[in-house]
Amino acid sequence: MPNNQTRRLAHGAMMIALFTIFIAIAFYVPIISLIATLFAPLPLAWYSAKYDRSSSIFVAIIACIVTFFFGGLLILPFSLIxxxxxxxxxxxxxxxxxxxxxxxxxxxxxxxxxxxxxxxSLKLFETDFIQEFMQLMRESYTKTMELSENLTGQTAANQQMLNVMFDTMEAAIPATITMGAFFFAFILISTNLPMLKRLGINVPKFRAFKNMRMPKAVLWYYLIVLSINLFISPETGTALYVICLNFSLVLWLLLTLQGISFVHYVLDAYTAPPFLKVLATIMAIPLYSFFVLLGIFDLGFDIRSLIKGKIQK
Known part of the structure; x- marks a missing residue:
């Protein structure tokens, strides 16, 4: 028991040191900061995979405190995430x-x-960094448009159009942050799990992308939001408008992914060349409406069974 406790403390101290180094490199070293950013969770993930939750949380708290002493208040939000x-x-x-x-x-x-x-940040420091960022974007875009107008003598967009565009962007901030958080999580998992596997940790695998099936509830949520937009038409700026807009963005993304998965399934069923999957995935960006429709049909109807049965015949 003492040996286990000593080993746990030693491993914890090592992981705290490694975590601090990764965070410091990610924050201060320009060239290799991207690599350090991707692998910063690795030490604590390895420790948490080997020891109980309470010990892992304790080590994580100590690691954040240590990074605070090294980098001050600016580095603390970075290390907390x-x-x-x-x-x-x-x-x-x-x-x-x-x-x-x-x-x-x-x-x-x-x-x-x-x-x-x-x-x-909002309550203690009275700083709304999201609104400040949006205001900075608005001012930068306005100055760019003014410069373009001075150079070309033509107005690319009037102020009303700009206001509508930025108002829509501000309303969509919750969905944008949510999708960004999960995309960031996907990158971190994709980079750290292979390394953890090399360190002797058993890691799971995703199912093949072609077999991905969203819950049918996604389709019902989409139909509800679509019905609200069609029959109620929420006024711009209202709470219902913001809710519908953000739900629509997230559901569009999910249904687009479902549509891409369906295309991959069909291409794989017909033993198509792999480059067609890559091409279909790229084409999903400009043709996202079509892929959303495919995703709806894939969730609403058992098309895959029909394709499978047709091929088997």
Whole structure:
């Protein structure tokens, strides 16, 4: 027992040191900061995968405190996000959860830590960095348009159009942050799980993308939001408008992914060349409406069984 406790403390100290180094490199070293940013959760994830949750949380807290002493208040939000991600990934691996569980829990961890930091910034420091960023974008875009008008003598867009565009962007901030958090979580999982596997940790795998099936509830949510937009037409700026806009963005993304998955399934069923899958995925960007429609049909009807039966005949 003392040996186990000593080993746990030694490993914890090592992981705190490694985490601090990764965070410092990511924050201060320009060239290799991207690599350090991707692998910053790795030490705490490895520790959390081997030891119990309470020990992992304690080590993560100490790691954040150490990074605070090294980098001050500016580095603390950065380290909090990566510490939370590391603990969540490692704890999921220790409990032998699926990869989709790791993805969802990591995305939620990123989202929650960001939200907590935003609230703290808003309440304690009276700084709304999201609104400041949007205001900076608005001013930069306005100056760019003025410069373009002075050079060409033509007006690219009037002020009313710009206001509508930026108002829509501001209304869509919740969905944008949510999708960004889960995309970031996917990148972190994709980069750290292979490294954890090399370190002797058993890691799960995603199912093949072609077999991905969203819950049918996604289709019902989409139909509800679509019905509200068609029959109620919420007024711009109202709470219902913001809710519908954000739900629409997230549901469009999910249904687009479902449509891409269906295309991959069909191409694989007909043993098409792999480059066609890549081409179809790229074409989903300009043709997202078509892929949303495919996703709706794929969820609403059992088209895959029909294709499978047709091929078997």
């Amino acid at each position: 990566y510490a939370a991600v590391g603990v969540v990934i490692g704890d999921g691996l220790r409990l032998k959860k699926s990869k989709i569980y790791l993805f969802m829990s990591t995305g939620i961890a990123v989202l929650m830590t960001f939200a907590i930091q935003y609230v703290i």
